[in-house]
Amino acid sequence: SEYYLEWMLAVPCAGGIVTPLNYRWSFDEANAAIQLVRPAILVLDEQCRHWGEPLSELYPWMMQVFLEEDCESKFFFFLSFLRISPSWQLFTETNLDLCFAPNNIALICFTSGTTGTPKGVSLTHRALVAQSLAKLAIVGYSSMDVYLHTAPLCHIGGISSVLAMVMAGSQQLFLPKFETSAVLQALKDYEISTMIVVPTMLRDILEPGIFRKSGSDQVFPSMLTILNGGGSVPSRLLPAVKKTFPNARLFSAYGMTEACSSMTFLRLDGHVPLGVGSCVGKPPPHVQVGIKDGRIFTRGPHVMHGYWGQTIETAGVLQQDGWLDTGDIGKIDKAGNLWLLGRAKDVVKTGGENVYASEVEMVxxxxxxxxxxxxxxxxxxxxxEIVAAVVRLHDGWTWSISEHPMTVSESDLRLHCSKQGLSRYKIPKLIVQRQDPFPVTSTGKVRKDMIKAGLSKL
Incomplete structure (x- = not known):
């Protein structure tokens, strides 16, 4: 809600460091984060109020503040709280003596933890401002926008976008959490002009079954800008995006918490660039991106100060000359576009060959x-290792060996990979169909460690 954002802005303004905790964490995960950062104040709302008593016993010196929601609606408006006049009367009337400390830490943001325990990433005021300016320059947010909060404000994608919106002076609409029906209702009722999504969210919004439940396909002409992060947009979704949001520009961003969110942007004008890997576009102003030994590095004011309380881990990725090792494998083409081939940890080493998981997934x-x-x-x-794939099927398709046109089997998918030109050693030796949704982080990224653990038991 807007109360969350008030605290997120007020604490750094007062010279403190704000550390959002993930509301989807278990108590043990939240406790581990608190042990790491040792906060002076813990702010809880109704959803996390049950953490209060056990944490007060563990940390009796830590002050706790409980927020009470006074609105029963599932929508929370934030329309004019941050519309500061050009005369800056808000500051002159209270005689605040504000300090300029761009290199001080403003935020500790935890990684999404797709491969292990989340780390606390320390980000400075300068990094947050640089990221906001990058989004304003490339995506073009303005004071005329109505922004829908679809991303959690405990992760850097949601945080960096909301700060850009504050800088632009836009209106903002809060949802307690992402629910497809609530998003569709908000798009219909409030003339939303911009939002950020991950591919899973976008697919859910465009899912035909959702539209059938409402009686007819919906069109939202007020939507002007959609920013996708956390993975590439499948090319098959682009026609549905154009049909549902006819006036919208669709951008895709590549980034990470350690880089204060987005490092490159790509505008998708009705097609997805094809090639080995995923094209993720070019960096915005003041962001450097380079390739060293096949790995993607970045440097600039957006780069983290380090991992909070973890100097050894920081030294492992942040070089003295300012270059940050993203842990991703990539290349830069002649046009200056960055191509993402996959995570260095997401490479299957089979029979002496390296297979990038993202390439096989795309096929x-x-x-x-x-x-x-x-x-x-x-x-x-x-x-x-062998290359293994877990697939989920569209509604109406059946996992079976049959001549029926709406059935598919393991051999069918292997044949498809071969026809698409995938080398023999890259074609999955094991393909398993899954009915349940993939386990994901709160930012919608697939938990590959859990997928791998499940397959290893077969």
Missing amino acids: LSQHPSVSSVAVVGVPESRLS
Whole structure:
């Protein structure tokens, strides 16, 4: 709600450091984060109020503040709280003596933890301002926008976007959490002009089954800008995006918490650039991106100060000359576009060959039956690892060996990979169909560690 944002802005303004905790964490996960940052004040709302008593016993010196919601609606408006007049009367009337400390830490933001325990990333005032300016320059937010909060404000994607909106002076509409029906209702009722999504959210919004429940396909002409993060937009979704949001520009961003969110932006004008890997566009002003030994590095005012309380881990990724090792594999083409080949940790090493999971996932996702896919390496005695894929099917498709046109099998998908030109050693040796949704982080990223653990038991 707006109370959350008030605290997020007020604490750094007062010279403190704000640390959002993930409301989806278990108590043990929240406790681990508190042990790391040791806050002076813990602010809780109704959803996390149950953490209060056990934490007060563990940390009796820590002050706790409880927020009471006074609005029963599922929508929370934030229309004019931050519309500061050019005369800056808000500050002159209270005689505040504000300090200029751009290099001081303003935010500790925890990573989404797709491969392990989340780390606390320390970000400075300068980094947050640089990221906001990058989004204003490339995406073009303005004071005329009505922004829908679809991303959680405990992760850097949501935080950086809301700060850009504050800088632009836009109006903002809060949702307690992402629910497809609530998002569609908000789009209909409040003439939303911009939002950020991850591919899972976008797919849910555009899902035909949702539209059938409402009686007819919906069109939202007020939407002007959509920023996608957390993964590439499947090309098959682009026609539906254009149909549902006819006036919208669709951008895709590549970033990470350690880089204060987005490092590159790509505008998708009705097509997704094809090639090995995913094209993620060019960096905005003041952001450097380079390739060293096949790995993607970035440097600039957006880069983190370090991992809070973890100097060894910081030294492992942040070089003395300011370059940050993203842990991703990539290349830069002749036009200056960055291509993401995958995570260095998301490479399957099979029979002496390296297979990028993202390349295999892209090929499998082009089959008409596949709704979503995750590719991992499964230990194997002879090859070290084999390429394994877990797929979820679109509604109406059946996992079966049959001549029926709406059925698909493991051999069908292998044949598809071969026809698409995938090398033999890259074609999955194991393909499993999954009915349940993939386990994901709160930012919608697939938990590959859990997928791999499940397959290893087969």
